[in-house]
Amino acid sequence: MANLVIDSREIPQYSVESVLDAVIWGDALEVLPKLPDEMADMVFIDPPYFLQLPQKRLLRWKVKTIVEGVDEDWDKFESFESYDQFIITILKEVKRIMKARATIWCIGTYHNIHRIGKLMQDLGFWILNDVIWVKTNAMPNWLNVRFTNATETLIWAVKDKSVKGYTFNAEIARRFSKGKLAINVWELPICIGEERLKDGQGKKLHPTQKPKALLERVILISTKEGDIVFDPLAGTGTTGVVAKCLNRHFVMIEKRQEYVEACLKRLSQEITQPALWRSDEK
Amino acid sequence: MANLVIDSREIPQYSVESVLDAVIWGDALEVLPKLPDEMADMVFIDPPYFLQLPQKRLLRWKVKTIVEGVDEDWDKFESFESYDQFIITILKEVKRIMKARATIWCIGTYHNIHRIGKLMQDLGFWILNDVIWVKTNAMPNWLNVRFTNATETLIWAVKDKSVKGYTFNAEIARRFSKGKLAINVWELPICIGEERLKDGQGKKLHPTQKPKALLERVILISTKEGDIVFDPLAGTGTTGVVAKCLNRHFVMIEKRQEYVEACLKRLSQEITQPALWRSDEK
DNA sequence: CAAAGTCCTGAATCATATG
């Protein structure tokens, strides 16, 4: 079902055909330059959030269990500058890979989304909206020293100010927000339960797996059937899975072996009708 | 009732006493360096958003009226770079003027808030939260080419990562969001009706007047009675008016004469109990 | 006077066709 492309130094350049509906196993920084110009109709990027969590573990008060935060190598950067460099490098390549009327979505929290937004503007991207994902089941802030952060922000943009005629399916967008208008606020639970992938030990496989219902909204609103959706930092591949469920093509890049394996497994098992996980009922 | 301080070149330095509960009529860039270190317990900044609206007017099709967008000199900048310089200059001075455990709020939309957030991080500010203001009566996007932008974002931060013991009144914060937790999402209407200031011709005096209910939330949650709230870009003075209503002190700077006059008038007329405009009922 | 209907407008980076 799913195509696997193992990146290597011998490969100088990819054709669209060779990566269509494929997971490319490799480092995005190395793979991106090999992808063709104007390949993608839409790009979804879920970059590391650079959370800068303290080393000491957070203990739940009552049950005395440790909160499993994000403690992956891929979320560690030496400084804001090195984080910015990572983002800039990817965004520049992505811009080249976007079709003229393609749009791009970047998701993040207050830790990183503002950096990304400013860097996008500096690179010439023209922001169309930010969309607020209100998580209906966010983890409370027990210490009461700040608000419970229940939101993530998606920035939606085109390549530059002059772009017209990008895809925006307004009728569909109206379904996903409260009220009659297509408002830039979405209420959705975070990914838990059966949808959440586990490793051999029953631990969550990926710390920030995005819900399929979120990608459904992104893809339905900003692409047409047959379009190519590109995700250069695929993780466990929610983008590609949802794209296929909705009759779109995907191209994904992922570096970590266990995530690539998860992508392939999901692509062979989860290509179903969206009915089970969609959430567009008002 | 309200103190007016007219800034001039002869004034080299202000004492706290000389500006307490005063509107300083002058250019923030000139006044800020004259204000004392560690004066403020909390800072609220509502900077120009740099909207970059097109020159052509937007016409309502049926009623043939023009949408009165923001077309003020103070929202015009030559480039992102010059906008950034304006923000950086103000933020640096503000940081000096903040007490060690003070907090700062900056409000904006996707046009500018990401720039501000990144610049704040680069200046060492440590973001505690972003708070999403969901506007219940935002203007629709009736051409259906993007989402109706119904939100503004408030970034809430301390001077640096090490700051502890800042004021966060969690009990009050819980009242302002849905559910039992103090969530970072506030639903509030934009400022219209009787609260909205008009000029002699019945036109809105300020294009972006903030509702008192918004400032009430900010001030109640992040200050104590008797604290000094500082607003270097005061506009029509909502910050000071609400501060006085809630038994806090204020210091405000405003450049434009008609806004200063509005501040003084409001400070002499609107210092009432908050009951009339507050909106903390669940 | 109350109720119902009309009109106006809000931090907006809102489109397309023709000349």
Next chain:
DNA sequence: ACATATGATTCAGGACTTT
């Protein structure tokens, strides 16, 4: 490249007018 004309007509809330 500009300027100008035309058009597919959304929602909430307050002010005002009519019934």
